[in-house]
Each structure stands twice: as structure tokens, then as C-alpha cells.
Amino acid sequence: MREIHVDTITAAVENLFIDANINLSQNVIDAIKGAITKEESAAGKEVLRELIKNAEIAKEGKMPICQDTGLAVTFVEIGQDVHITGGGLSDAISEGVRGAYQKGYLRKSCCDPFSRKNTGDNTPPVIHTKIVPGDAVKITAMPKGGGSENYGEVRMLIPAQGREGVKAFVLEMVKKGGPNPCPPIIVGVGIGGNLETSALLSKEALMAPLGERNNDPELAALEIEMLDEINKTGIGPQGYGGTVTALDVHVEMMPCHIASFPVAVNIQCHAHRIKKITL
Numbered sequence: 328m329r330e331i332h333v334d335t336i337t338a339a340v341e342n343l344f345i346d347a348n349i350n351l352s353q354n355v356i357d358a359i360k361g362a363i364t365k366e367e368s369a370a371g372k373e374v375l376r377e378l379i380k381n382a383e384i385a386k387e388g389k390m391p392i393c394q395d396t397g398l399a400v401t402f403v404e405i406g407q408d409v410h411i412t413g414g415g416l417s418d419a420i421s422e423g424v425r426g427a428y429q430k431g432y433l434r435k436s437c438c439d440p441f442s443r444k445n446t447g448d449n450t451p452p453v454i455h456t457k458i459v460p461g462d463a464v465k466i467t468a469m470p471k472g473g474g475s476e477n478y479g480e481v482r483m484l485i486p487a488q489g490r491e492g493v494k495a496f497v498l499e500m501v502k503k504g505g506p507n508p509c510p511p512i513i514v515g516v517g518i519g520g521n522l523e524t525s526a527l528l529s530k531e532a533l534m535a536p537l538g539e540r541n542n543d544p545e546l547a548a549l550e551i552e553m554l555d556e557i558n559k560t561g562i563g564p565q566g567y568g569g570t571v572t573a574l575d576v577h578v579e580m581m582p583c584h585i586a587s588f589p590v591a592v593n594i595q596c597h598a599h600r601i602k603k604i605t606l
């Protein structure tokens with residue numbers, strides 16, 4: 328059995344969250360550059376150019392892309408042939424997040440829900456773990472801003488609402504958010520499972536590279552249809568009006584109970600910060 332020490336996990340998490348907050352991925356930069364050619368409004372085009380400039384300044388100056396450096400959402404896929412040594416996995420991830428937000432001078436955005444007292448170091452992170460075959464550990468860091476997360480929702484639809492019900496729900500959430508989730512947005516849609524898994528699926532859907540379509544042709548068609556309808560809302564980049572409200576829509580789906588039809592929408596802003604490593 329392969330052994331991975333917790334110190335390796337902590338160091339990896341620390342690097343990922345600093346990197347994610349400072350260096351916008353090339354995939355996102357390419358999508359925003361592509362959107363400049365598609366955007367029809369002058370103000371919208373200008374905003375998209377500013378977003379590219381902002382990403383360049385952040386990279387050069389080693390500064391965060393956005394002042395909201397997010398809640399530290401962490402996905403971990405653990406190979407079943409791996410033994411984590413030297414301590415607990417969750418503690419190691421928390422330590423990595425603590426280090427990233429302190430050493431990277433990133434804003435700490437985690438607080439007690441009632442008192443609103445800041446926890447002081449952006450912990451605890453949100454950790455999702457999955458046991459997978461193999462002897463590797465894959466870590467994905469997704470600092471998630473509050474402005475976009477606030478326009479997510481899980482809804483138990485009526486099964487008869489079907490495909491059209493999903494589209495209407497997604498469009499309703501995008502219109503409700505308007506300029507607040509800092510468009511151009513990316514929309515993650517989770518369909519099926521139960522209440523909590525649909526929410527998780529919607530978050531996982533955000534991890535797909537922009538421009539990549541679902542392997543299922545029916546879901547791929549649904550992604551394209553929803554992207555088209557969202558971009559007809561006219562909200563546009565940063566809400567200044569235009570034809571690029573969303574950069575992409577991704578769907579993840581799994582079977583559900585015969586009496587249920589759970590659907591979740593998770594909206595991501597243009598500061599689409601995702602970094603991954605395989606140990």
C-alpha cells in the first residue's frame with residue numbers, strides 16, 4: 328500500500344489555494360477572450376477586456392483576482408490503495424487552507440452563521456471526499472465567492488416537469504441573480520440523486536473544463552440549449568447588458584427516487600478559480 332504523509336497533503340493544499348486565487352486558469356482566460364468576439368454590446372466587450380486585464384495584473388503582481396477569495400471548497404479523491412500517514416486528512420487540509428490564506432495574504436471569508444464572527448483563518452474548509460480505485464490522491468481546490476454562491480438553490484421538482492422544468496428553474500435562478508453573481512457566469516446543474524447529492528452534483532458540474540460537453544448527447548444538448556437561453560436574457564458581462572451572460576453550462580445527472588426529481592443550480596462567477604493536483 329502506498330503511503331502519503333499528511334505534510335505532503337498540507338503543502339499541496341496550500342499551494343493550490345494560493346495559485347487558484349492568483350492565477351486564473353488558461354481555460355477560463357481563453358473562454359473570456361472568446362466571449363469578446365461573441366459579445367455584441369460595446370460595454371460588454373469592454374468589461375470582458377477589463378477582466379482579462381485584471382487577470383494579467385493579478386498574475387504579474389501576485390495578487391488575488393478578486394477581493395473575495397472565497398470559502399475553501401476542496402474535493403479529494405483518495406485511492407483505496409493509499410494510506411495517509413502522520414495524522415488526519417481533514418486536519419491536513421485545514422492546515423493547508425490556513426497556511427494559504429495567511430501566507431498568500433488572502434481575505435478570510437469564513438464566519439459563524441449567527442454571530443458573524445470571523446473564524447480568523449478561513450477554516451474550516453468545505454471538504455468532499457471520494458474513495459476511488461488506485462494509489463493516488465487527487466485534490467481540487469475551488470475558492471468559491473459568496474456573491475455567486477448566494478444564487479444557488481436545490482429544488483424538488485415534480486417528476487412531470489421533466490427537461491422543461493429544469494430549464495425554467497435554471498433560467499429563473501440566473502434572472503434572480505442578474506448582475507450580482509458577477510457575470511459572465513458558469514452554471515453548474517445537478518439533476519437526480521436526492522436533496523444533498525443534487526447539490527453536490529451541481530458543484531461537481533462546475534469542475535468540467537469550459538467548452539467541454541457532457542458525454543451523454545441528451546445532456547450535452549441540454550447544456551447548449553440552456554447556455555443559449557441564458558445568453559438571451561441580456562444581462563451581459565457584469566450586468567451591463569449584452570449577449571454573453573454565461574461562459575458555459577455544465578450538467579451532471581444520476582438516477583433518483585421514482586417519486587422525486589431533485590434539481591440543483593450552482594452559479595459560479597467569472598473568477599472561476601479551480602486548481603488540481605494528483606499526488
Ligand code: SF4
Nearest residue numbers: 393472474475509596
Ligand atoms: S462573485 Fe466572484 S467575482 Fe464577484 S465578488 Fe464574489 S468572488 Fe469576486
